[in-house]
Amino acid sequence: MDIDISPLLTRWQFLSQALGVTVYISLLSLTFGFIIGVLVGALRTYGGRLLDALLGFYVDSMRAIPLLVVLVWTFFAFPLIAGISLNTTTAGIIALSVHLGAYMAETVRAGLTSVRGGQMRAALALGMSRIEAIRKIILPQALIRMLPSLGSLCTFAIKDSAIASVIAVPELMRQSQIVAGQTYHYVEIYTALMIVYFLLCYPLARGVDRLYRRVAHLGSS
Amino acid sequence: MTFHWSVIWEHADRFVAGAMLTIELTVLTMLLSLPAGLILAFLRLSRWRLIRIAATAFVELFRSTPLILQIYWVYYVLPVFADIRLPGLATALIGLVCNISSYNSETFRAGIVSIRRGQWNAGLALGMTRGQAMWRIVLPQAAMRVLPALATTWVSLFKDTSLVSVIHVEDLSYVSLKIRTETFVILEVLTAMAAMYWFMGYPQAKLVDWVHRRFKVAE
Numbered sequence: 001m002d003i004d005i006s007p008l009l010t011r012w013q014f015l016s017q018a019l020g021v022t023v024y025i026s027l028l029s030l031t032f033g034f035i036i037g038v039l040v041g042a043l044r045t046y047g048g049r050l051l052d053a054l055l056g057f058y059v060d061s062m063r064a065i066p067l068l069v070v071l072v073w074t075f076f077a078f079p080l081i082a083g084i085s086l087n088t089t090t091a092g093i094i095a096l097s098v099h100l101g102a103y104m105a106e107t108v109r110a111g112l113t114s115v116r117g118g119q120m121r122a123a124l125a126l127g128m129s130r131i132e133a134i135r136k137i138i139l140p141q142a143l144i145r146m147l148p149s150l151g152s153l154c155t156f157a158i159k160d161s162a163i164a165s166v167i168a169v170p171e172l173m174r175q176s177q178i179v180a181g182q183t184y185h186y187v188e189i190y191t192a193l194m195i196v197y198f199l200l201c202y203p204l205a206r207g208v209d210r211l212y213r214r215v216a217h218l219g220s221s
Numbered sequence: 222m223t224f225h226w227s228v229i230w231e232h233a234d235r236f237v238a239g240a241m242l243t244i245e246l247t248v249l250t251m252l253l254s255l256p257a258g259l260i261l262a263f264l265r266l267s268r269w270r271l272i273r274i275a276a277t278a279f280v281e282l283f284r285s286t287p288l289i290l291q292i293y294w295v296y297y298v299l300p301v302f303a304d305i306r307l308p309g310l311a312t313a314l315i316g317l318v319c320n321i322s323s324y325n326s327e328t329f330r331a332g333i334v335s336i337r338r339g340q341w342n343a344g345l346a347l348g349m350t351r352g353q354a355m356w357r358i359v360l361p362q363a364a365m366r367v368l369p370a371l372a373t374t375w376v377s378l379f380k381d382t383s384l385v386s387v388i389h390v391e392d393l394s395y396v397s398l399k400i401r402t403e404t405f406v407i408l409e410v411l412t413a414m415a416a417m418y419w420f421m422g423y424p425q426a427k428l429v430d431w432v433h434r435r436f437k438v439a440e
Contacts, residue, residue: 060423060426060427061419061423063376063422063426064376064380064418064419064421064422064423064425064426065380065415065418065419065422066380066381066382066383066384066394066418066422067380068383068384068386068394069383069394069411069414069415069418070415072394072398072411072414073411073412073414073415076401076407076408076411077407077408077411077412080407080408081408155285158287159285159286159287159288160287161287162287162289162290163287163289163384165289166289166387173287173289173290177293180297186293186297186298186301187297187298187301187302190290190293190294190297190298191294191298193290193294194282194286194290194291194294197285197286197287197290198281198282198285198286201285201286202281202285205285
């Protein structure tokens, strides 16, 4: 077969814009997912039995339902109940964040519970409130310990953003499908795409590993 | 707003058939990915550098790219390079197995490396060959340790099988999306799909938690 990369060269602006969208929705879903994760993780750890059970139901449900289903449901079904209309990118970011948030929550909870109970008691004994103790004493140590899991969740956010192509979010996967469909150069485009995603995810994963090795001592108490 | 839940019952047999294929895909992929992952793990621990590098490259490539893209890639690229036309199901299976065996190989490798060096040395000192020491001493101990990680991979595999719908393999998500376009009953069909995945996946997630508690490594 002959390899022809001309579609990549002529459509590079279109594709690099799509790469921008991939980075954008990954970053936003990571940010929202992290906020959900810290809230849910902290409330499950310190919020008592009832909250733990309720939020645990959310977390386990997201662990059980495929992201594709969450995306499709959020985009097509949710607006019918809520009586609103969502554009694809917003629906994509919501679904990705809600899904990722559950995994973040598990990571945060594991991090928080790994910090020994004496740390909390010492903080309370020094006159801090519980919130203050969590914010100033527990969370900083837990964050360092969570770093390896957070790193792999970052790469998951990028990889999962490709699934948003099924609801036509104009990200890299979707736009490449369009170019491939127009030019019939599936082999070149999908191979190039493999390389691009690899270059995004692999250095990120290794970088976080390195960072962790340098700061791991800060998380030990 | 009026609901048309009857549509679900009218198409119940198709939903069930889709769910069966989802389960079949999960089981088949895992059955193939366990030995494939073990072989990859051995190759990564090989004495020869070239083999190590090749195996590492394979594993890292499939761990660092989206599964949905891998499935498309196998679907479009394999027929061109290898000049074979496979049915959709086989294509999906190849994509899933490449992905899951990469994750499994990391799990197995971590398990093998976690067994202390002394176990190896003791096996060799007793006159075992390297292969014997691996099969009789190291692997049985590693097997218990990797169980929680394998269980986690199992559940994410169960969820990931939904991605084969993009190459028209008729699993639960493909069937549901198709019924949606045929009947225009969007909310009910999509909710039924999510509910079916939930009913299958939720007990599995709970089971994984139990496996994690039961087989936790305490050293």
